[in-house]
Amino acid sequence: MVKQCKDVGATLVICQWGFDDEANHLLMHRNLPAVGWVGGVELELIAIATGGRIVPRFQELTPEKLGRAGLVREKSFGTTKDRMLYIEHRANSRAVTIFIRGGSKMIIEETKRSIHDALCVARNLIRNNSIVYGGGSSEIACSIAVDAAVDRYPGAEQYVIRAFAEALESALMALAENSGVVKAQQIKDNNPCCGVDCNDTGTNDMHEQSVFETLIGKQQQILLATQVV
Numbered sequence: 001m002v003k004q005c006k007d008v009g010a011t012l013v014i015c016q017w018g019f020d021d022e023a024n025h026l027l028m029h030r031n032l033p034a035v036g037w038v039g040g041v042e043l044e045l046i047a048i049a050t051g052g053r054i055v056p057r058f059q060e061l062t063p064e065k066l067g068r069a070g071l072v073r074e075k076s077f078g079t080t081k082d083r084m085l086y087i088e089h090r091a092n093s094r095a096v097t098i099f100i101r102g103g104s105k106m107i108i109e110e111t112k113r114s115i116h117d118a119l120c121v122a123r124n125l126i127r128n129n130s131i132v133y134g135g136g137s138s139e140i141a142c143s144i145a146v147d148a149a150v151d152r153y154p155g156a157e158q159y160v161i162r163a164f165a166e167a168l169e170s171a172l173m174a175l176a177e178n179s180g181v182v183k184a185q186q187i188k189d190n191n192p193c194c195g196v197d198c199n200d201t202g203t204n205d206m207h208e209q210s211v212f213e214t215l216i217g218k219q220q221q222i223l224l225a226t227q228v229v
Contacts, residue, residue, distance in 0.1 A: 012072055016043050035085060046087060049095035077101075121214060130215035133206035135195025136172035138218055140183050143168040144192075167225065172196065 013027065013034040027034050038046075047054050052067020070089025076082065078101070098115060102108040125131075132138040146165040150158050172182065172195075182204060186194045193207040201209055 011066075014038050014043065014046060016040055045095070045097075049087065049090045051090075121217070124214040124216045128214070128216040131212040132215050132218050133193045133195060134211040134213040135198060135204070135206045135209070136182065137186070137193055137195030137206045138213070139168045139172055140186055140195070141192035142222070144183065144186060164226075168222075 011032055013032055015034065015036050016038055018036045019027065019034060043054060046052070047067060050067030050069050053065035055061055055065060068090070069087050071086075072088075073086050074083055075086055077084065084099075100108055100111050100115070102111060143165045146161060146168065150161050150165075153161060169183065182194055182196060185204060186192060191205065194204045195206045195211065197204050197209075199209060199211075203209065206212075
């Protein structure tokens with residue numbers, strides 16, 4: 001792939017493999033900077049970010065296949081002076097790279113998991129932007145609704161349904177030991193927004209605290225729990 005820096009009119013050649021002697025001679029003769037041994041995944045991401053096309057050979061290059069970026073620079077970091085190539089001011093400004101550094105591998109892996117969870121929440125909101133109130137309020141509201149429906153089912157099925165309602169409450173127990181208080185408050189106030197005040201703000205109303213969760217994520221949790229039952 002060849003990427004052209006539009007600000008200065010320079011051209012940078014990025015290749016998944018190394019360059020042979022003939023290619024090195026031609027690049028040096030034309031004063032073209034080049035980067036070799038770039039991973040295939042990284043090459044694809046660079047192509048997406050710069051709007052370029054990956055071509056198998058030089059002969060297939062055309063102006064419309066060139067990617068564009070405003071700045072390409074090499075930067076060293078850390079005590080080991082590891083070097084990294086920064087490609088900035090790209091044609092596709094929505095593509096970004098998250099660079100994680102930490103004092104140990106465990107910290108880095110934990111940070112990666114946290115970022116992945118946050119990205120999954122953003123993805124879920126794109127798929128379905130419906131939300132429910134957090135703090136365990138939605139589980140309690142579901143438990144109350146299931147309890148209310150028990151009387152419509154005769155025989156032993158009632159025990160199964162009540163057990164499922166209790167299982168929904170157990171999710172709240174992971175947040176706090178006062179689920180009974182929250183449930184009573186929901187029933188008394190007829191307010192399905194009541195949850196656990198984990199932030200210690202003085203109110204259990206998740207609407208006032210602006211504590212939300214994605215509906216699609218909550219649906220998946222309840223679906224998996226139902227399948228287990």
